[in-house]
Amino acid sequence: MELDNYVEQVQAIRQNCLKLTPVVEKCDQILATLDAYQQRKLPKCELTELELSTDLIFDNLIEYPQLMDVSPQFENLRQVMIENFGIWHICNQLWINDLQAFCGLDSHNLEIMAGNAVISANLKNTIATDNLDWQGQDNDRPCPWTAVEKLDAVAAVQKYYSHVDNIIMAWAPDSGDVDWQILQFLRQNHFQGNLIVIGERNGATNSAKFWQNARLRLIDQLNRHHRPFDFINDQVWLVK
Known part of the structure; x- marks a missing residue:
């Protein structure tokens, strides 16, 4: 969906x-997010759950019959x-x-x-680091x-793991098992730092083998301002 068309829908x-x-409030969150990213800045507000509650819809359906279609439009944001x-x-x-506070100002990541x-x-x-090979994805023009x-991720970890305090992996694809290869490598080489993973457990991100074998701990500090806003329940994990 084109950005301008979506913005016009939300404004309407x-x-x-x-x-x-x-x-x-939900419209304002969406518009602020899009405006910030257009400027290559991060939004100052967090996104809260975009789906409208059933009570809100049915309490106002007579006056606002269009409410039945609002949640799907909001959830097109991702x-x-x-x-x-x-x-x-x-x-x-x-x-x-x-995240900066958790990692530390003097850390290497x-x-x-x-x-x-x-x-x-x-x-x-x-x-x-990234292999920048996005072929077959919805956006294959890295910028x-x-x-x-x-x-690629394995080569990057092999090159830098002994020089960094934190390794961050956000929204790894659910195809292949590169994430599991990385976790095995870090275990075998006794990585003493943090592997921070942002993803949906047993869902839209990462491989099944990774989730089955990872020792996971939810980090309260890193989920305070990072909460699911749509149908994907992504969270921030410390993985061993």
Whole structure:
């Protein structure tokens, strides 16, 4: 979906539902997110759940019959981000601040499968790596926010694991088992740092083998401003 068309849809929903504060707030979150990413900045607000509650819809359905169609339109946001910005994982400045605090200002970090490297561009002392081979995906025109070293994920980990404190893997694909290969390598080489994974357990991201074998811990600090906003329940995990 083209960005301008989607923005017009959300603006129209907002204008037609001015008396419904929850709808207006969700519209404002979406518009602020899109505006920030257009400027290659992170939004200052976090996205909350975009689906409208059943009570809200049925309490207002007579006056606002269009409410039945609003949630699906809102939930197109992620696809709009993918197609127009090449971004699968949507983060905000509050979450990046939490990630920076968790990693530490003096830490050295590696982002693998960085894509357009939004995280690396906003996290101090971070090396971004990606093989930049996006063929067959909804957006195959990489346009990184910062320098990206062209390395596949396994090669990047092998090269840098002994020089970094944190390795970040956000929204790894659910095809193949590269993520499991990486976890095995880090275990075999007794990596003492943190492997931080952002993804949906047993869902849209990462391989089944990875989720079956990973020892997972949810990090409260990193999920405070990073909560699922659509039908994908992605969370931030510390993996061993």
